[in-house]
Amino acid sequence: MADHYETLGVSKDASQEDIKKAYRKLARRLHPDVNPAPEAAEEFKSVTHAYDVLSDPEQRRRYDMGGDESPFGGAGFGGFGDIFETFFGASGGGRGGRPRSRRERGQDALVRVTLELGDVVFGTHRDIEVDTAVVCETCQGSCCQPGTSPATCDICGGTGHVQRQVRSLLGNMVTSQPCGACQGYGTVIPHPCATCGGQGRVRSRRTVSLDIPAGVETGLRLQLPGSGEVGPAGGPNGDLYVEVTVAPHRVFSRDGDDLLATLEVSMTDAILGTTTTIAGLDGEVEVEVRPGIQSGEVLTIKERGITGLRTSRRGDLRVGVQVVTPTKVDHRTRQLLEELARRTKAPAPRLAEFHQGLFSKLRDRFRG
Template identity: 70%
Template sequence: MTDHYETLGVARDAAQDEIKKAYRRLARELHPDVNPSEDAAERFKDVTHAYDVLGDPQSRAEYDRGPMPGMGGAGSFGFGDIFEQFFGGGRSSGPRSRRQPGQDSLLRVDLDLADVVFGVHRELRVQTAVLCETCEGAATAPGTSPERCLQCGGSGHVQRQVRSLLGNVVTSQPCGVCQGYGTVIPQPCHTCAGHGRVRAERTIPVDIPAGVDTGLRIQLPGQGEVGEGGGPAGTLYLEINVRHHDVFSRDGDDLLGTLEVSMPDAALGARTTVEGIDGPVEVEVRAGTQSGDVITIGDRGVTRLRGAGRGDLKLGVQVVTPQKVDRRTEELLRELRDRTKAPAPQLAHYRQGLFAKMRDRFRL
């Protein structure tokens, strides 16, 4: 029986908010859209099931009142299992292989916003464990091979008879001479010292798709570290980090920016050209535009990660009021205020939807 608390990686007395945060973190890491491996899919199911139980206070309370995992019922140990685990019944599982799977690696990749919009090709240089070219993973000097261990006869295990409360019991344990491999290497490879792998710098070509965002991980199977004895390489994970841009920020597939407009242009309307993330963009400011209005230019945002087309470029208007004016300009502004019968300053209704969309932009 799997312990749901262990599945989510939280303590049994964790608060509901901690459980929710742990689930969201694991779901982002294991979701099939991000991590397509079979192992991740199985773990994602386990994590989802654990949260279904622990995420609801009532079902969590019922779960906590039940038997502790591993203390009874399906999946618990009986006396025979304990005896077999500790004493082995004089049997062994045979020698272990020198070829071991390599470890996974994690590499952070910094991208500019322009890289995210269209995707980018990178040549990544990483320090990792690679196959030894001298012995090609065999771990032995060229022209030699491992020899059968004389201590264990090639089984990888030795047996001992010991006295216990249950009488004389035969135990099996890894051979101390060959470390359980069943063979010894009289002449290790001089390049890798008998490991079958060496540390070296590799260059890995990677095509990073458009639409990725900070925190997303790209999975590259077989590009991690080569295992001991020339074992299969693990997985290299690329964790994306998008650098801050001085002009634009991102909201999903949309790009957000601020367009400063003079008072006359806001009142009369104007056309202008601004430099977008991928070249010039024609922008029309309609007559009567107010601060906080949003001008949307379609298909000039970020290329969608899964799907066709691009998001929008959204420019929040900021009407710029001159801080210093000469006498003639002041006279004209007073005349404008009188002719338009401009009302005195007053509170207006809070525009929540617009503020929510543009608040990150105006914080820069």
């Protein structure tokens, strides 16, 4: 059995780069497309098999320990994978397989944007800064220095695959695997672009314009097809996802498409009734407080809430009333209140149904 190191003409402590150079040098001389001699073809198979073993760190380790030559062709049971590739055309496998394309789809990107509650009433527009991959302006995605182009791999002849003969239970079989010299692309880049390092893309910050529809909620993701990062070698862009967070508002909260708020009403206004104007998220709103209103009652102002995400209809503005009782009164006011109590003959205080505070009471009424 031939020694793989001797076959390639390298020492046993040769580096991976030395092994690769030795293989390329021999393959240029022995490849069937260059040298049609029958003995050259056999030698090329031996050289290729030696390179397959020594270029893989794990196979090389097993070979150095004396365990490479199994009856299934290659280290361990690797030969079965080659047999399957030959018969079933697995990726990177059978004869006639096409070389890999350097152009691949870019990855999707995710950015987060925080909105004010007022932004979601009718929707809003945002220009978002995205740090992502874009096409290299120097090489325009070709991966090559301007004025140069990819060269056909002289090891595989541009097929992206090399063939080798292995022994198996079925006898000697010819299998095909990705070319180690060009990584299966069929071409090599002799002069990589200095700007992108031969990747065809660079990192950059760009601005994406986004129309955010009305009715979005925290956690919602908006998809912008083709606005993600560009792929290797100028491949198609991935998608951009924008995750929305709606910041809490100090006055209004949200229940679906409805807006909720609490209106503090003085004791006299609750008794006599009044009309007041409040500042809504989209302008002023007139609210009528009827005489005798009680704490916890809800006033509904139609279609002053949030425009629905999938409909043009607006929700309502629901205002819970909280009657505010004065904590300090002067002597004259106290006399008037005592007179009022005598005239109205108000009932004595009594126990009522349990509620966990006014806020819970208002929430229950809002949702009722």
